[in-house]
Every structure is written in C-alpha cells, then in structure tokens.
Amino acid sequence: MAYFIVFLLYPALSALYYSFTDWDLRTDAAWVGLANYVDLLSDDVKYPHFWKSVQVTLQYTLIAVPLTLGTALAQALLLNAIRRGSNVFRLLLFLPVVTAEAAVGAIWRWLYDPQYGLVNSFLGLFGIPGQNWLNTPELVIPALAFIAAWQCGISMIIYLAGLKGIPDSIREAAVIDGATPIQRFWRVVFPMLRPTTFYLLVTGVIAALQVFGLVYVIFSGGGGRSVTGGPEQSGLTYVLHLYLFAFRYDAMGAACAMSFILFVFIMIITALQFRFVKQEAS
Amino acid sequence: MTTSKKVRLAPIYIALVLLVAVSVVPFVWMLATSFKHGSDVYTKVPSLLPLDRKTGDWSPTLENYEHVLQVGGLGQAFLNSVWVCLVLVPAKLLIDALAAYSFARIPFPGRDKLFVLMLAGMMVPTITLLVPRIHVTQQLGMFDSGWGLIIPNVASVLDIFLLRQFFLSLPGELEEAARIDGAGRMQIFWRIILPLSKPVLAVVTITSFIFHWNDLVWPLVVLNDPELYTLPLALQQLASSESGRAYYIMAGAALAVVPVIVVLLIFQRRIMQGIAFTGLKS
Numbered sequence: 404m405a406y407f408i409v410f411l412l413y414p415a416l417s418a419l420y421y422s423f424t425d426w427d428l429r430t431d432a433a434w435v436g437l438a439n440y441v442d443l444l445s446d447d448v449k450y451p452h453f454w455k456s457v458q459v460t461l462q463y464t465l466i467a468v469p470l471t472l473g474t475a476l477a478q479a480l481l482l483n484a485i486r487r488g489s490n491v492f493r494l495l496l497f498l499p500v501v502t503a504e505a506a507v508g509a510i511w512r513w514l515y516d517p518q519y520g521l522v523n524s525f526l527g528l529f530g531i532p533g534q535n536w537l538n539t540p541e542l543v544i545p546a547l548a549f550i551a552a553w554q555c556g557i558s559m560i561i562y563l564a565g566l567k568g569i570p571d572s573i574r575e576a577a578v579i580d581g582a583t584p585i586q587r588f589w590r591v592v593f594p595m596l597r598p599t600t601f602y603l604l605v606t607g608v609i610a611a612l613q614v615f616g617l618v619y620v621i622f623s624g625g626g627g628r629s630v631t632g633g634p635e636q637s638g639l640t641y642v643l644h645l646y647l648f649a650f651r652y653d654a655m656g657a658a659c660a661m662s663f664i665l666f667v668f669i670m671i672i673t674a675l676q677f678r679f680v681k682q683e684a685s
Numbered sequence: 686m687t688t689s690k691k692v693r694l695a696p697i698y699i700a701l702v703l704l705v706a707v708s709v710v711p712f713v714w715m716l717a718t719s720f721k722h723g724s725d726v727y728t729k730v731p732s733l734l735p736l737d738r739k740t741g742d743w744s745p746t747l748e749n750y751e752h753v754l755q756v757g758g759l760g761q762a763f764l765n766s767v768w769v770c771l772v773l774v775p776a777k778l779l780i781d782a783l784a785a786y787s788f789a790r791i792p793f794p795g796r797d798k799l800f801v802l803m804l805a806g807m808m809v810p811t812i813t814l815l816v817p818r819i820h821v822t823q824q825l826g827m828f829d830s831g832w833g834l835i836i837p838n839v840a841s842v843l844d845i846f847l848l849r850q851f852f853l854s855l856p857g858e859l860e861e862a863a864r865i866d867g868a869g870r871m872q873i874f875w876r877i878i879l880p881l882s883k884p885v886l887a888v889v890t891i892t893s894f895i896f897h898w899n900d901l902v903w904p905l906v907v908l909n910d911p912e913l914y915t916l917p918l919a920l921q922q923l924a925s926s927e928s929g930r931a932y933y934i935m936a937g938a939a940l941a942v943v944p945v946i947v948v949l950l951i952f953q954r955r956i957m958q959g960i961a962f963t964g965l966k967s
C-alpha cells in the first residue's frame with residue numbers, strides 16, 4: 404500500500420502541484436500560479452516549439468493510428484482465413500512487437516539510410532527515387548507512422564480474437580444469402596468488430612499521443628545524450644518536447660504543466676470517442 | 686483439400702508471405718549487417734547475407750560483437766539488464782500476487798474504494814508521473830543506482846488487476862477447507878493459491894520480463910552512470926555515438942533483440958495470451 408502512495412498517488416498529486424511552480428529539481432519550487440500554463444499556450448518566444456510539437460503529435464496520431472489498425476485488421480483477416488501455418492505466420496508478424504524501442508530505432512535508422520538503406524533500394528526496384536526519409540521534414544512523420552504499422556502485432560492479436568468471436572452461423576447465413584466476400588466484410592464482419600475497433604482506437608490514440616522512445620532514439624545523435632527534434636523539429640513530438648524540458652532544460656515546472664495539459668487532453672479525447680460511439684450505437 | 690479451395694487460398698498465402706517479409710526482413714538485415722566486415726557493409730546493392738563485396742563469398746565475422754561487447758560497453762550493459770530482470774521480475778511477481786490476493790480475498794476496510802482509486806491511477810499517463818517519480822526516487826536516495834531501477838517498478842497496477850481477477854475465479858471452498866484444516870493465511874497463499882495460478886503467473890512473468898528487458902524510458906531518466914546502463918540505454922548511446930558504423934550498431938541491436946525472440950519462440954502461446962490481456966503494459 405505504501406508503494407502506491409509513494410509511487411502512484413503522491414507523484415500524481417505532486418505533478419499537479421509542481422505544474423504551478425518554477426522548479427529545477429535541485430532547489431525549492433517557487434509558486435508561480437498559472438504562469439506555466441499561460442506561457443506554454445501563448446508565449447511563443449519563451450516556448451517557441453510548443454505548438455509545433457502539438458501539431459507534430461496530432462499529425463502523427465492521424466496517420467499512424469489508422470495505418471496501424473488497417474494493417475492489423477488486414478493481417479488478422481488473412482490469418483483467420485487460413486488453417487495451415489497460421490501459427491507460424493502469426494508468430495513472424497508478431498516479432499516487431501517484442502523488439503526494444505532502442506533496437507527498433509537503431510534498425511530503422513539503418514533501413515531508412517538514404518544511401519545504403521534497404522527501403523530505398525527496395526523502392527529502386529520499382530524505379531522510385533530514393534528519399535532521405537529522416538532528414539526531410541515532410542517525410543519524417545510518414546516514416547515514423549510506417550514503423551508504428553510495422554509494430555501492429557498487438558492490435559492484430561486482438562482483432563484475431565475478435566474475429567474468432569464471430570459465430571460461424573452468421574457467416575454461413577450471409578453466404579447462403581448470396582453475399583459476396585466484400586459485402587460480407589462490410590455488412591457482417593466489420594460491424595461485429597466495432598467494439599474491438601473502438602477499443603483499439605482509444606488505446607491507439609492514447610499511445611500515439613505519447614510516442615517518445617522511438618523518436619528519442621531516432622533523433623539522438625552526435626554522441627552523448629544530445630537529442631534533437633529532427634529536421635526543422637518535424638519529429639519533435641509532444642512527449643519528446645516534455646522530456647527535453649524536464650531533463651535537458653531543467654524546467655520541471657513547465658514539464659509538469661505540459662504533462663497535465665496532455666492528461667486533460669487525453670481525457671477529453673477519450674470522452675469524445677466514447678460519446679461518439681454511443682451516439683452511433685443508438 | 687480440393688483444388689478449387691487451394692486456388693482460392695493461394696492469394697491469401699501470397700499476401701501473408703509479403704506481409705511477413707515486411708516484418709521479418711529488417712531482422713534478417715540486422716543480423717546480416719552485424720556479421721559483415723566493415724568493408725562489406727556499404728555496398729550499392731544491399732545484401733541480406735554477410736558476403737564479401739568483391740568475390741561474393743560467404744564471409745561472416747564476429748568482430749563487431751567483440752567490439753561492442755568490450756569497447757562499446759554492451760557487455761556490462763547486458764549483465765546489468767540480466768541482473769535487473771533477475772531481481773525485478775520475481776520481486777514484482779511476489780508483491781503483485783500478495784497485493785492481488787489481499788484485494789481478492791481479505792476484506793479490509795476501504796478495500797474496494799482503494800482498488801478503484803488504484804485503477805483510476807492507471808489512467809494518468811506514465812509521462813505525467815515521470816518527473817515526480819524521479820523526485821521521489823532522489824529523495825529516497827535511490828537515484829542513479831540499481832535500486833532506483835528496481836524499487837519504483839516493483840509493482841504494477843495492471844498485473845495486480847489481472848491476478849486479482851484470476852484469484853476471484855478460484856473457488857472459495859478450497860480456502861475454507863484449508864482453514865478448517867488449520868492453515869494460516871500465508872500458508873493458503875503459498876500452498877493453494879499460487880500453485881493453482883501458474884498459468885496467469887506465467888503470463889505476468891513473461892510479459893514483465895519482455896517489458897523490463899526492453900524498457901528505455903525509466904533507465905534513461907533515472908541513471909547517469911554509464912556503468913549502470915541497461916542494454917536498451919547502452920544501445921541508444923552506441924547508436925548515437927557510432928552513427929556512421931551500422932555494423933556495430935546492428936551487432937548491439939541483435940544483442941538486445943535475440944534474447945527476447947528466443948523467449949517469444951519458447952513461450953509463444955502464453956505470450957499471445959498475455960498480449961490479449963495486458964497489451965504488453967502499453
């Protein structure tokens with residue numbers, strides 16, 4: 404019990420407290436009221452990249468989440484259609500999930516290497532010119548979202564469980580009624596997967612809004628612990644920005660304020676998603 | 686299997702093979718690069734095998750591994766990671782199981798309210814708790830130490846929740862019978878509850894191991910001393926300081942990834958189960 408008070412309850416409350424202070428973790432925190440919040444949201448001289456990081460994160464979420472869910476659903480449908488070898492395929496599709504963020508970042512930096520990377524030489528087979536993926540501001544987010552889709556195995560497993568839960572009789576009835584496979588998918592299978600999709604959507608959005616480890620690894624360079632937000636801050640996600648405030652610029656108060664803004668934002672998004680689905684259901 | 690069924694399934698298998706290629710080729714390329722001589726890595730046409738660039742002969746080398754294990758500090762980091770997991774995972778299992786048991790079976794005042802409060806605490810994003818948790822760890826004198834890696838992670842609300850659900854599903858009559866026979870609470874816990882819970886304990890153990898073996902964020906913020914670095918952290922350092930030498934980085938990535946892949950291959954069924962429950966702690 405003491406554990407939760409020390410490592411869960413107390414941190415949650417003190418994060419709220421510190422968000423109203425000016426604090427560098429070494430000295431005592433000085434109460435500044437709402438100044439952190441106001442400055443973050445409106446002072447673009449003091450916090451020049453705040454809105455940029457919001458924009459980057461929203462863009463990432465909008466691309467990565469649908470891409471991940473789409474890939475996961477496609478994989479699950481294919482796996483569900485076969486018997487022989489489905490365990491082996493599932494295992495291989497799942498490999499990227501158990502891979503450490505640090506390794507994922509390192510591997511993909513090498514895959515995206517503009518000169519020698521596998522991604523560009525693969526595209527070269529189709530006559531598509533190679534890109535400098537991680538150094539071109541417009542390409543950074545799609546490149547990161549692709550990695551997220553590559554790691555869609557958890558969603559795939561959950562979709563697969565959802566598909567197994569659809570009774571065969573319903574499917575057979577649709578076949579007897581003469582529905583084509585595409586009709587069967589849109590009219591029968593997809594609607595029955597709606598609760599699964601909704602669950603994955605909510606958790607996926609929450610996770611995407613907090614993406615950090617991967618961008619940290621991909622955009623740290625030059626030795627030591629220096630880390631950038633990528634070319635023109637195009638990979639500066641919200642949590643990466645928060646991390647920089649807390650552990651690079653010693654602005655713990657501002658970092659706590661940022662984390663609470665994120666917390667409230669996540670709550671709002673989650674509530675909206677629930678309401679949206681409720682309306683659709685009624 | 687009839688011929689028409691085979692024809693119908695063919696496109697499905699082709700699609701699956703393509704998807705599996707996307708998820709697996711990065712690993713193959715990682716391993717190939719890690720066994721290549723430096724001079725064979727940067728070739729115009731990338732090769733998925735460690736071949737000599739001039740003659741095309743099979744020429745793998747272990748030099749990269751020797752280099753990163755000794756000079757790159759990954760040997761030490763590997764040992765650190767093993768040590769942390771060996772201490773952390775069993776300790777966590779014990780504490781989570783004890784807490785779950787008391788939430789499931791011991792009626793103490795305010796229990797259910799406390800449980801709900803704990804679950805609500807799970808809604809707070811990890812990142813919000815990061816800064817204050819570091820502060821707590823500092824005040825407890827555990828910052829930048831092995832204990833700082835372990836103690837703050839030694840209980841997980843999600844695992845307690847999982848275990849509690851399982852304990853609740855065990856028949857209460859067993860316990861009553863044991864109590865009549867004169868068994869104390871701890872005896873019941875050790876002799877009856879834990880042996881009956883092996884499947885769920887296995888799930889929690891394996892997912893915990895994978896999660897902590899891969900974890901980057903907590904070691905990143907709690908450690909300063911490179912001697913204490915865990916594998917993901919050391920790999921991240923290596924990736925940023927040796928960014929021009931992919932063969933070293935890939936050897937490091939392989940060191941981080943291969944143990945988990947081995948665990949995945951051995952325990953695949955339990956892991957898939959665990960994912961459906963926990964989403965690998967995400």
